[in-house]
Structures are given as C-alpha cells and as structure tokens.
Amino acid sequence: MHRIRPRTLLAPTAAVLALAALTACSGGAATDDGKEGGQDAPRTRIAVNLSGDRARAGEPVVVTLAEGELRQVTVTDSRGARLDGTVSADKKRWTSGRKAAPGTAYAVEARDAAGGSARAEFTTAAAEKVNKLTLAPGKNTTVGMGQPLSIVFDHPVKNKAEVEKHLKVTTSNRTEGSWGWMTDWSGKDRVDWRPKEYWKSGTKVTLNAELNGVDSGAGGWFVRDYTTGFSVGTSQVVKVDLDAHRLSLVRDGQVVREVPMSAGTPGGEKASWRGKAVLMSKEGTINMRSETVGLGDAYDKMVDYSMRLTWSGMYAHAAPWNAAHFGNANRSSGCIGMSDGDARSVYEEVRVGDPFEITGSDAKGTQALNNGYGEWNLSWPEWRARSALR
Known part of the structure; x- marks a missing residue:
C-alpha cells in the first residue's frame, strides 16, 4: 500500500503495478481539491514497478514519472540502507543500481522539480533458500605474497557470471588480477581472485561482495553483502x-x-x-x-x-x-x-x-x-x- 501526501490514489493498470499522485506541498497544506493557498497545485503521477507484501526480489526498483521532471528518489530498506540509482536523460524514470533483496521491506520517496512528493512501500517475498559463503583470508590479516582471495559457497552457484559481477576487488596499487572458478576440495563451488604475479609487499586489498539481492541459481539467494580486507607482508x-x-x-x-x-x-x-x-x-x-x-x-x-x-x-x-x-x-x-x-x-x-x-x-x-x-x-x-x- 502507498501512503501519499496529499491524498490521491489512481487505479493501477496491468502495466503499472503501483500508481500514486505526486502533489506539490511547499508553502502550506494542500486542500483535497488539489489547491494550495487558494491557487492550483500541479498534480503528477508516478508508478513504482514493485508493490504489495510479496513483490518479486532480484529486480531493480523503477520509479516512473508521468509528467514533469524527477528531482530526487530515495529508496530505503528496513535497516536504513539505501539503494542508489540514476535518473534517465528525460528525467522521467529513476532506476536503482542494485536489485531488491528478498524478504526486505522498502520505502520509496519521490520528489519532482515542482516540489511535490509521494511515498510508496513494498516488501519482497522471502527467499525459499539462502546461499552463504566463507571468505579467506581473514579480515584485517597480513598474509604472504601468494595468498589468493578465496570464496567457498554453501550451495551451488549456477549464475556464476551474475555473481562474479558483484565481487569488487580494489588494491592500493592497481594490481592486475582475475577471478577463477573451480570445485573446491570439499565439493562446493569456489571462486578465487589471483594476481597476475605474486602480490607486492605492502599491498592493501579490499573485497566488496555486493551480493544482497543476487540469485545464485539453484543454490538460492544471497541476503547480505560481505566485505573483507587484508595486507601483504614481507616478500x-x-x-x-x-x-x-x-x-x-x-x-x-x-x-x-x-x-x-x-x-x-x-x-x-x-x-x-x-x-x-x-x-x-x-x-x-x-x-x-x-x-x-x-x-x-x-x-x-x-x-x-x-x-x-x-x-x-x-x-x-x-x-x-x-x-x-x-x-x-x-x-x-x-x-x-x-x-x-x-x-x-x-x-x-x-x-x-x-x-x-x-x-x-x-x-x-x-x-x-x-x-x-x-x-x-x-x-x-x-x-x-x-x-x-x-
């Protein structure tokens, strides 16, 4: 259900899952007939592609404006974390950079160039199966120059390319390296990041595994992000x-x-x-x-x-x-x-x-x-x- 300021709700269509009125509200309270301080207030419609309490996870949040220009869209989950996004060139559509995670409540607030605002809320369906992972080396450790970043997954990863796209490695000296997939000795799926050559002494390495909301395939969904970092010791x-x-x-x-x-x-x-x-x-x-x-x-x-x-x-x-x-x-x-x-x-x-x-x-x-x-x-x-x- 969407909560709107002021009250106006237009019926949804098959193409628009959630439709809310966006009404200018600066300078005083708007009246029910859309007038503000005795003058007509502009009234614009927005649509949010996800709605209800069992919305589909694994999709970006898309907010579309029927008229006017979008100025700002904020999408926040129940823990206070935000989904960043971008506005289209015509300023009528905002798309989140990351996908909605399963089992998560989201609040959407949109503002237009005329000063109007509206809110919408939805909750994604919980994951039937959750995938987790184990990282090596340990966080904030100092390791030798041959140590790879290594991730072992609890459940199989069918969507390897999609998962790999969300594994971001940064180094203090722009070390060249690559991920490589294998079956671990334990029989589980594993992916390691190895430099082209041994690490240089003093290199600092950070992994941001932005996996929350990513579907691993047969192994289920990831429902959190992971981070780790380490330094390279003596050569x-x-x-x-x-x-x-x-x-x-x-x-x-x-x-x-x-x-x-x-x-x-x-x-x-x-x-x-x-x-x-x-x-x-x-x-x-x-x-x-x-x-x-x-x-x-x-x-x-x-x-x-x-x-x-x-x-x-x-x-x-x-x-x-x-x-x-x-x-x-x-x-x-x-x-x-x-x-x-x-x-x-x-x-x-x-x-x-x-x-x-x-x-x-x-x-x-x-x-x-x-x-x-x-x-x-x-x-x-x-x-x-x-x-x-x-």
Whole structure:
C-alpha cells in the first residue's frame, strides 16, 4: 500500500503495478481539491514497478514519472540502507543500481522539480533458500605474497557470471588480477581472485561482495553483502628442491635460511607433490594419522611445527624420527620433514600465504588446482580463462 501526501490514489493498470499522485506541498497544506493557498497545485503521477507484501526480489526498483521532471528518489530498506540509482536523460524514470533483496521491506520517496512528493512501500517475498559463503583470508590479516582471495559457497552457484559481477576487488596499487572458478576440495563451488604475479609487499586489498539481492541459481539467494580486507607482508618464498633434499627461505631475493630435509618417498602414493603451493595454515602440534590420507596404518604421530600446504595432507613439519635421511634421501610419507630446530626456525619465519615452490623429479605429479591453493600452477591466460566473464 502507498501512503501519499496529499491524498490521491489512481487505479493501477496491468502495466503499472503501483500508481500514486505526486502533489506539490511547499508553502502550506494542500486542500483535497488539489489547491494550495487558494491557487492550483500541479498534480503528477508516478508508478513504482514493485508493490504489495510479496513483490518479486532480484529486480531493480523503477520509479516512473508521468509528467514533469524527477528531482530526487530515495529508496530505503528496513535497516536504513539505501539503494542508489540514476535518473534517465528525460528525467522521467529513476532506476536503482542494485536489485531488491528478498524478504526486505522498502520505502520509496519521490520528489519532482515542482516540489511535490509521494511515498510508496513494498516488501519482497522471502527467499525459499539462502546461499552463504566463507571468505579467506581473514579480515584485517597480513598474509604472504601468494595468498589468493578465496570464496567457498554453501550451495551451488549456477549464475556464476551474475555473481562474479558483484565481487569488487580494489588494491592500493592497481594490481592486475582475475577471478577463477573451480570445485573446491570439499565439493562446493569456489571462486578465487589471483594476481597476475605474486602480490607486492605492502599491498592493501579490499573485497566488496555486493551480493544482497543476487540469485545464485539453484543454490538460492544471497541476503547480505560481505566485505573483507587484508595486507601483504614481507616478500618471501620457500623453495623446496626434492632432488637436492634442501629447503631454502628466500626473502627480498636473498636466501636467509637453508636447511636439509627429507620429502616423500618417490615411486608411489607416498611421494610429495611438486608445483607452487601456498602455506594454508600454521597448525603447530597436531596428530597425524595415515588412515586419514589413504595410507592405512603406516603412522600415528604427534607432529610439531606443522605447516599445511594441501588439503590432501602434505605439510612441512618437524620429523626427528627421519633424521638419518635429512639432506640425502626422500623417505617420508609425503611431507617435507626437518629437524626440530630447523622446523621451528622455518615455522617462526614463514607467514600464511607464503608460496612454497617445490621442484624436482622425486614427485608424484603437480598439485591440483583445488588441493589447497594451486592456482599458481596455471599460466596467466589459463587462469583468466576460468573467469565466468571471459
């Protein structure tokens, strides 16, 4: 129902869902016959494309003026947030830049060039299914130069292009990058934003996911916006040479630490992955059990200084039980093992998001795209091709 100042309501037609009279109201109260202070007041009609208490979500709000010129339109939801919009060149139509969200009450106020005003109200139908998402990295964190922006959705995203259009990335130095879609290791839809090259140290990154009112398709509607931001820390990379059995920490182009290590036993499932991995988390002391990675009952150990590199269970960590092989042979069950002291030093110096560049022939293949953050193993054209907007 529309509330009008002053009272006049014209019957709706099939083409106009809501029609209200817009009457000049400056300089005094208007009379019922449309006269103000004894003089005729101009009377103009507006139409709002959405009406009632179950209006269709996912459409822009459109306010149309029959006569005269629109000066201002304000559309506000029940939480006080506004929908911005633009007026057409002929000043007769206003269209919101964003779409009406499901399950939301809106108030519309329009003013014309003659000083008239009118209000309208509508409520969109609630979403039958709501889609949510998980963002990485965490808000206000400082990460390594290989960390991508990563979004995992609770439910499938059929309308990938539409969703991607509403994911706005800004950086402090205009870093070139692109979104890329994949199926996450968990089986859910995922989209990551990766720079063309590693981030530059000191870069500040902001994501505005303006998804409120966007239909993801089979997975349902988004009913809120999301924001996150992070900074890029020291420029450093960990280089792992499987054939030389050495791990090196390179900071600002200089090797600052080099330690002997033993990686996965070559020739089978116990071999390590090669490629460019990204440090996903620093997990400290954890219980590692071989049955969780498909290796039967080969081991069940408490492991110190654990640094996760893949979802499939490849870590860098302390492995004192394997000391006889550090620097001369790969004899682990897939992880990169070091002495307690070396593992502690590396653990203390690396940061989540640091790239681990793993090279050598003693590997079982290249880390998969979705097995952690494997996007750096794709060329820039290959990565850009994974955008839904290309």
